[in-house]
Amino acid sequence: MMYKKVPLPFLLIVVLITAHSSTYSQKKNASFQLNIRKTHLPIVIDGKGDDLAWQDTDVAKDFYMVLPMDTGMANETSEIRMTYDDDNLYLLATFYHSKKADYFVESLRRDFSFGKNDNFLLFMDPFNNQTTGFSFGANAYGAQWDGTMYDGGKVDLNWDSKWISETTRDEEKWVFEMAVPFKSIRYEAGVSEWGINFSRLDLKSSEKSSWTPIPRQFPTASLAYTGTLVWDTPPPKPKLNFSVIPYVLGEISRNTANAEDADFKAKVGGDFKFSLTPSLNLDATVNPDFSQVEVDRQVTNLDRFELFFPERRQFFLENADLFANFGYETIRPFFSRRIGLGVPIQAGLRISGNLNKKWRIGLMDMQTASVDETGLPSQNFGVVSLQRKMFSRSSLGLLLVNKQSTRYIEENDSIYARYNRNLGVEYNLASSDNLWNGKAFLLKSFAPDKENSGITQAAHLEYKSRKWNWRLQEEWVSEDYSAEVGYVPRNGYVNISSFAGHLFFPKSGKIVSHGPKLNTSYFFNEKFVRTDNTSFLQYLIEFRNRSSLEFFVSDDYVELLNPFDPTRLGIASLAAGTKHQWNAFGWEYASKPQSLFTYIFQGRVGGYYADGRLTSLSSELGYRFQPYVSLSANLNYNYIDLPAPWNTNEFWLIGSEVDITFTNKLFFANLFQYNEQTRNFNLNSRLQWRYAPASDLFLVYTNNQMIDPFMPKDWSLTLKFTYWFNK
Template identity: 60%
Template sequence: MNACYRFWIGLLSGFICLLLPVYGQKINANYQLPIKRSSSPIVVDGVMDEQGWEDAEVATDFFMILPMDTSFSQVRTDVRMTYDDQNLYILVVNFHAVPGPYYVESLRRDFVFGKNDNFLLFMDPFDDQTNGFSFGANAAGAQWDGIMYEGGRVDLSWDNKWVSQVRNYDDKWIWEAAIPFKSIRYKKGIREWGINFSRLDLKTTEKSSWAPVPRQFPSASLAYTGSLIWDQPPPEAGANISIIPYVMGGYINDIENNADPRYQNRVGMDAKIAVSSSLNLDLTVNPDFSQVEVDRQLTNLDRFELFFPERRQFFLENGDLFANFGYENIRPFFSRRIGLDAPIQFGARLSGKINKDWRIGAMNMQTGAVEDTGLPAQNFSVVSLQRRVAQRSNIGIILINKSVFDSGPTTEPIQATFTDYNRNIGVEYNLATSNNLWTGKVMALKSFSPLSGGSGMVHAANLRYSSGSLTAGWRHEYVSPDYTAEVGFVPRVGYYRLNPNLAYLFFPKSKTILRHGPVVNTSLYYNMDVEQTDHITRFGYTTRFRTQADFTVFGEYNRILLQAPFDPTNFSGNTLAALTDHRWSNFGAEYISKPQSLFTYSASTQYGGYYADGNLYNLMGEIGYRFQPYVGLSMAANYNNILLPEPWGRTSFWLVGPRADITFTNTLFLTAFAQYNEQINNINLNTRLQWRFKPASDLFLVFTDNYLPAPFYVKNRSVALKFTYWWTM
């Protein structure tokens, strides 16, 4: 494909998306909940005994989403909302439809939605059906909060200050919460917010919402919110400045590299400054992320780098402005590239809404030099701007710059990995129709680097249709061989990709099966000479039972023409030659048990061919038992058995990970887990104690050890004690 052909393909894709219908009125505009100032002080205790609650309007008569979306809910839920000068209040009465205990995992914050009896609030303070906030709780009182983006996705890594209380009765459980206006972002003077409420009752396996949502979409879909109608504009949050200092002490002993033990004593600070009611400035000086849990290890049989998500709080609020540009394997910006191999000295981030149609994100981070590796100081800058078009679509641009300071003579690995600068510029159009049936994206990226001479580029597009039964999609990608994104995640370059997919669901009138149907997904990769290098087609059949258990069977065809030498075990050091052709098929099955049981389990297996006419057998499973709501125990295991011709022969890997989650209260948590990874010959032990002594203020104690399995020899160990306090001025 020459440059002219690529241009017309990209232009045609853009016109197809732009010509699709994107206009329309808000679907659930008739669902309105009036909210008025409380007639009395509100005490958050889970008891509805204040006059303010008696005077509040009630949202009731929820609609069923699952198992069917054609009737009212059989489980009654009543919601009241009110406010004063400081807080937005919500009180929810969750009635029981059938007798019996509630089902929850634990008291841990940000629980798994499908494994807990819970109630969630989805709030769109701009009424743009794209961005917002979510708050909620499970029936034992564990809190849930997250920032919403892309019209219905929730990032649970976001934390802020708010309080809530759950109280249980024989026939119901009540959740009451106070959300400070200073903890959310909203447009000054706006009197109509998008809002919806979601209830999951595992005893009846019923999911419901106040404003109806079709069953093919999550209850979080902001396209289907009703309206919260204020009696007067919400109070201004006033001066909104939060200072979050921390003090950390730690000890590190790197025995494997014969390094002297060292102590760490660090002091740093974060600050959150509300530039406006919808725009926030985050500042950080000498940040520390020792409270962040280590990544869950994976057996890597892939030819390309694996992706691990960002967990650090500083990068998360409005993180979609930066991190969601592109696709899962074409990310021009990936915040984990900053600060994991060098200390962050300081940083600033401006993010949020300028008005109803415009959003902005701007970030600047400075890292220090690392003498041990010769890595110089680096500066990272990102600017992202997003403009809403039509009702729920948007156009965005992004600019990314990485610059190196004092890049003099360094060690050889650093010279091979880092350049003096790397820059990216990108533009994308995100389509979302008013009813969410059509979604898609058209994007283009260009990189600038001393190594590529400024010619690296990407273009890609996708279009997806999702109705009640049919889901169909098309996607294509082009990544040039010289495209570079040193602050991004682009594990593969120099290819074209075509990716059609199709799924159909049947909804039988059955007391045991909720839905079932076939799924097919194909990925075709081509090199720059338009020669096919990869063909991966997967056929599956999925079944969801009314108990919420899932069963899937699948078959897969693979054809790989290697473009570079590759070790199919990622362990032995022996490689298959480039341009060798490999073809095989495999099949497998997966089962996930119903979440209501105290004992839960999942299992999957796969058997078939592999590279070099070999064979691969994989068995994965996880079992768990909970003493609700205080203790959850689990064990995950992954076994791979690979049979190849000489010089590999038979290779097998175990990856085993027991875990214990103990929630003494909803403010005191202990997590302990081990990971034995035979592929990298390592045992990792991690223990973290967290005490949330005030909202968003914590004390952490974290132990991390790594061992050589045989003999059981310590490679390195560390301990960190960290105190952080959220002070709102």
């Protein structure tokens, strides 16, 4: 068996990453400083900013333009003031606009889509490690945004915390005012300098700007380019901080497909949060319930491998990067959605956060119940994650995942494994100027039914400047590698992939940038025999009004490793070992977000398996009656022409959303989905009233129907009440 050792490309990339990291140390925008002083005057959060406390504050202004080009100062004027007292951190932001036009907002919904709203965002790095932090902000009509930051510039909007804000508007400006309790964030006691930056998107002028200069190829969330918030004295030493978040619910449901009677149940449980240190949090959950979590979006599935659906359950989301970001998107040793899959979670415990400026830790333990009907034993899921910062922004991580069956039944040995474990180490490169990034990791699995525990390793190196972007990546997943608590849809392969792109920037005209991008990906078996590959050439065009256009041509080759139905309609399967090759052409156009009516059109025409043809057309349509109603529809049509026995097949996927935001605290969301491929129609309606900070009342209705033949499957109606007690 070949390739049963760590390959040379992996070792070379590790050497390159390590050597390159040591050449960067100085923070790019260290000279940008905003002094913050304590106030003893009262501040009323009303979006007016007329309190006396704001008169004795420094002002962050003279913003830099990031988009459409990063070569000068912003045209629109922005001013930021900050102060604090014993309990809260305060911010006042004033945004003037020279163009007379209505404000652009999608809705009043919390955690809005960044690119579709006039908005302001604060990015805060309390540990000044340029890797982790918090983000707060709002759109021009007061819809709130909050999330945790990870990987140096990504924001997880699933995180929720207690804070308040208000906005006001007039013909010349809009004003945002907020107060964030110190107990709602994590920071190190005694530290008097935090990383900080401010971002503004003004759709009237198609301008995105930042307090500190940031190259246009990076998001304004990039912590590598933050300035410094300088405290007159270190912020208040964090006090005892614990929260209890109980819930109570009543639910009526019926499985009509099995002719069952309606069933009513009441349920009580909740979460507990306790700050072990100012930057390290303990979370516990007992009898958790996730009925208010929005349902997964259905997709047309023409893929040979398992599809990925993201985690949405709140308990798993704070500091989720410590657990979930180990590996790649298709090589995840830990994927929290494997926990509680069709079985109740009884309880869970999680410790996560920063030990100090250089060390982060994550510990998780979850216990699920047994299922007598299937013989599934109760199972315990344990995860240990440790991460150490290296050089300016890089890190070294260690991960251990353990799935252990408890009260194990020997008779089910062939169905359910006694245990499954993964141990891994990972190095992440992030240069101080963000131009270079990379990763290298090694995983080993342990399972009782494997004679030799499997190994996985992969690495990549990427460079991203204004004009050039290229990446080289290699992966190896052994046939006997097993990650039962992870997401690894494919085994027994070696993959070498890369891309290279270049952008041109016209000095004038409607186009702000355009250029080609070449992508290749080759898969081999472990004997290094090619099994499949895809190559495609794109041409990307971005317009100054923020619309975009893309074309691509592709070449695909597949040798099937297992039987596969190319329609996924259950008609018949192509045999393993058969070889297929085709070419295709595709496009995508996205309209400017400033319009009340927005749209995206995508298409693909070309070859398919067995010398067949596949035409796929998609569109995303949106219309808003701002700021209260947002309508959207997703349409996907597939036409597949194959030889007998498949012949010609066509099917639609239609999704429609009606999002009504009565205020920025009362939301009514409705999702309708019709999927011809799976013969399923479903409806999910969710009314949410945030009657107090981080406290909600939910009313959720879900209904699933079979189509062709039309018959009801199941429905449920849930009323859930949560409250956040905080001390």
